[in-house]
Amino acid sequence: MSTNNRYKRQIILPEIGQNGQGKISRASILCVGAGGLGCPALLYLTAAGIGRISIIDFDTVDETNLQRQVLFTGDQLGKSKAEAAKERLNALNPEIEIHAYAEELTDKNAENFFKQHDIIIDGTDNFSSKFLINDTAIKTGKPFIYGSILGFDGQLAVFNHDGGPCYRCLFPEAPKAHIPNCAETGVIGAVAGIIGTSQAMEALKIIVDHKSFKPLTGKLWTIDMRSMENQLLSLPKDKDCPVCSKQKDEIMLQYTSPVCGFIPEISPAQTAARKNARLIDVREIDEWNAGHIEGAQHIALSTLMQGNIPSLPAEDEIILYCLKGGRSLQAAQILKNHGNLNISNMTGGYEAWLAARHV
Numbered sequence: 001m002s003t004n005n006r007y008k009r010q011i012i013l014p015e016i017g018q019n020g021q022g023k024i025s026r027a028s029i030l031c032v033g034a035g036g037l038g039c040p041a042l043l044y045l046t047a048a049g050i051g052r053i054s055i056i057d058f059d060t061v062d063e064t065n066l067q068r069q070v071l072f073t074g075d076q077l078g079k080s081k082a083e084a085a086k087e088r089l090n091a092l093n094p095e096i097e098i099h100a101y102a103e104e105l106t107d108k109n110a111e112n113f114f115k116q117h118d119i120i121i122d123g124t125d126n127f128s129s130k131f132l133i134n135d136t137a138i139k140t141g142k143p144f145i146y147g148s149i150l151g152f153d154g155q156l157a158v159f160n161h162d163g164g165p166c167y168r169c170l171f172p173e174a175p176k177a178h179i180p181n182c183a184e185t186g187v188i189g190a191v192a193g194i195i196g197t198s199q200a201m202e203a204l205k206i207i208v209d210h211k212s213f214k215p216l217t218g219k220l221w222t223i224d225m226r227s228m229e230n231q232l233l234s235l236p237k238d239k240d241c242p243v244c245s246k247q248k249d250e251i252m253l254q255y256t257s258p259v260c261g262f263i264p265e266i267s268p269a270q271t272a273a274r275k276n277a278r279l280i281d282v283r284e285i286d287e288w289n290a291g292h293i294e295g296a297q298h299i300a301l302s303t304l305m306q307g308n309i310p311s312l313p314a315e316d317e318i319i320l321y322c323l324k325g326g327r328s329l330q331a332a333q334i335l336k337n338h339g340n341l342n343i344s345n346m347t348g349g350y351e352a353w354l355a356a357r358h359v
């Protein structure tokens with residue numbers, strides 16, 4: 001198959017042409033996360049012929065991923081997402097270079113990864129990773145394509161591009177309030193597909209740089225896919241931004257792993273059998289007062305997030321629960337970071353506990 005034939009349908013666009021295709025073939029992209037956003041973004045970037053693509057994701061393919069992470073198939077369960085994605089993308093386009101890194105992007109390795117690529121795709125779903133991506137992008141002078149979904153809502157923006165604002169100009173710090181993730185609120189695959197695909201399009205626009213292209217630099221596109229009502233908001237650059245107003249060498253990278261996968265899950269039945277474990281309810285006080293598991297102790301996630309960490313004996317076996325199992329995962333990570341390593345999350349939370357008792 002000749003290269004020109006493969007890309008014929010995009011080369012005939014006057015905005016792309018041979019010149020644009022040449023730029024695409026010389027470009028390199030780092031995609032952080034091969035999840036709901038990363039999968040569609042990677043599919044279209046690979047198909048378009050980006051010369052070198054790197055995928056970094058520490059996670060493995062789980063059955064609940066298949067509903068939206070369209071690169072993976074049922075026979076890849078348990079496999080590294082980065083490797084599984086590479087396999088699929090190589091089959092789609094063997095003419096380009098694809099690298100898989102089955103590791104977590106952290107404050108230690110981020111700078112090195114970013115320096116080796118032109119553009120970063122943010123396929124992450126938590127503030128800690130997004131801040132790390134933003135701060136590293138500024139430190140290394142790379143644009144990054146931000147995407148975010150929650151329920152039926154999607155957001156898209158291009159940060160640190162062409163003198164435009166950064167993610168911290170919009171969100172200087174992580175909100176104190178609990179932000180639910182997709183595991184708690186649910187998500188339809190197509191919503192992630194639209195945002196991830198749009199991230200690929202923004203990257204291609206920046207690479208080709210045709211005068212008619214207007215990347216979302218300094219803009220935030222939001223869409224509610226229940227109605228398709230959408231808005232294009234202007235984002236001003238904050239001259240007091242905690243990151244992009246600083247000199248590059250003053251920017252200190254920080255990262256707290258929000259990793260859910262490293263916290264073992266435990267069923268309500270198993271929880272009931274662990275008589276010696278310390279059971280902690282991390283819901284808010286009104287939820288606790290309305291009913292909780294007998295023998296549990298109450299430490300709200302909001303308390304932990306404010307930095308009020310109780311000192312629990314490091315050798316204790318701890319089982320955390322919330323209403324559905326999402327908030328307790330976050331709480332587990334916080335306690336883990338404070339030295340409580342023998343920690344599990346009760347799958348399905350208090351709801352599952354009640355359901356298990358009533359069957």
Ligand SMILES: [Zn+2]
Pocket residue numbers: 165166167168169170238241242243244245
């Ligand atoms: Zn900024």
